[in-house]
Amino acid sequence: MQTLAQHLTSQAVNDSLSQLILTLADTSKAISHAVRHGALAGVLGATEQENVQGETQKKLDIITNDMLKDALKADGTVRGLASEEEDHVVEVSQNGQYLVCFDPLDGSSNIDINSLVGTIFSILPATKGPAPAGVLTETSFLQSGRAQLAAGYVLYGPSTMLALTTGQGVQLFTLHPETNEFLLTNAAMSISPDTQEFAINMSNQRFWEAPMQTYIADLLLGKIGPREKSFNMRWIAAMVGDVHRVLSRGGIFTYPTDNKDPKKPYKLRLMYEANPMAFLVEQAGGKASTGYETILDIQPTHIHQRVAVILGSSNEVDACLSYHGIDY
Numbered sequence: 001m002q003t004l005a006q007h008l009t010s011q012a013v014n015d016s017l018s019q020l021i022l023t024l025a026d027t028s029k030a031i032s033h034a035v036r037h038g039a040l041a042g043v044l045g046a047t048e049q050e051n052v053q054g055e056t057q058k059k060l061d062i063i064t065n066d067m068l069k070d071a072l073k074a075d076g077t078v079r080g081l082a083s084e085e086e087d088h089v090v091e092v093s094q095n096g097q098y099l100v101c102f103d104p105l106d107g108s109s110n111i112d113i114n115s116l117v118g119t120i121f122s123i124l125p126a127t128k129g130p131a132p133a134g135v136l137t138e139t140s141f142l143q144s145g146r147a148q149l150a151a152g153y154v155l156y157g158p159s160t161m162l163a164l165t166t167g168q169g170v171q172l173f174t175l176h177p178e179t180n181e182f183l184l185t186n187a188a189m190s191i192s193p194d195t196q197e198f199a200i201n202m203s204n205q206r207f208w209e210a211p212m213q214t215y216i217a218d219l220l221l222g223k224i225g226p227r228e229k230s231f232n233m234r235w236i237a238a239m240v241g242d243v244h245r246v247l248s249r250g251g252i253f254t255y256p257t258d259n260k261d262p263k264k265p266y267k268l269r270l271m272y273e274a275n276p277m278a279f280l281v282e283q284a285g286g287k288a289s290t291g292y293e294t295i296l297d298i299q300p301t302h303i304h305q306r307v308a309v310i311l312g313s314s315n316e317v318d319a320c321l322s323y324h325g326i327d328y
């Protein structure tokens, strides 16, 4: 089986990008180790701090953020980073070629119940911005998802897995517990165009927009409804887990617009959740939209910007979009 390093060579990924991906992968091995030790390492539970989104930070949110930040600072290829757990962008190295956006611990509400969590990352080119020479600003990060050079996630599940795209399909690697190497276990992840499985937090139903209310109601009608087939539902409460299932066996995942808190109509973050996942999903043959706009085409305005997300099996995403008045 190919190692991650061998795979990057076989894909002719350039040396500096390969180095950066290997650094992220190595850090995820250390995160996997910390997650596995759980209560034994004293890493569970919450802190008294809040992040920029107003979420109480778990100890592991901060530990994993610091692990990634330290590794990226030592790497030498990184110009700057943006993280869910950092209020502002962090300047790393004047000579770095890349910007890294990451969600160090996705699904952090799962950590204290020993359930699925992961890490999500997106790599952008460090373009020369309008700022004075040598100054890194948030503006440098505000590139559409189409500019991503690579994206991926690591899932700390029963086995630790890395799903990666460098724009040449999606490859899945499994961490060998004894050799500590990521080995290629699926060379071409592919999302089936049709599905009978959906993922949504149903407890928000009354807060959704009318098109999503009607779409989900029709799925629930099963064979007697307009969709004329039965649907099953799954919700892991960690986007990494739900998207991994979609990449593995198809499905539609959505965290739609809601009016529960009018100041926060969306939950998921564009730069380090929606964009990397949309890149992976498109590379595996699926689709990713807000309901009105293709996620990868959004021009970001803020590093912590939130968006509605509807992604997965292409025909099912199209079906959902048709309820939003968009015909494909």
Ligand code: AHG
Binding pocket: 055, 084, 103, 105, 106, 107, 108, 109, 201, 237, 238, 239, 240, 255, 267
């Ligand atoms: P994070 O733990 O990084 O803040 O992200 C949590 C996100 C996402 O992973 C998941 O799909 C969603 O929040 C779960 O939301 P609910 O609590 O509404 O289920």
Ligand code: MN
Binding pocket: 055, 084, 108
């Ligand atoms: Mn969070």
Ligand code: MN
Binding pocket: 103, 105, 106, 107, 239, 273
């Ligand atoms: Mn997250």
Ligand code: MN
Binding pocket: 061, 084, 103, 104, 105, 106, 107, 108
């Ligand atoms: Mn997170």
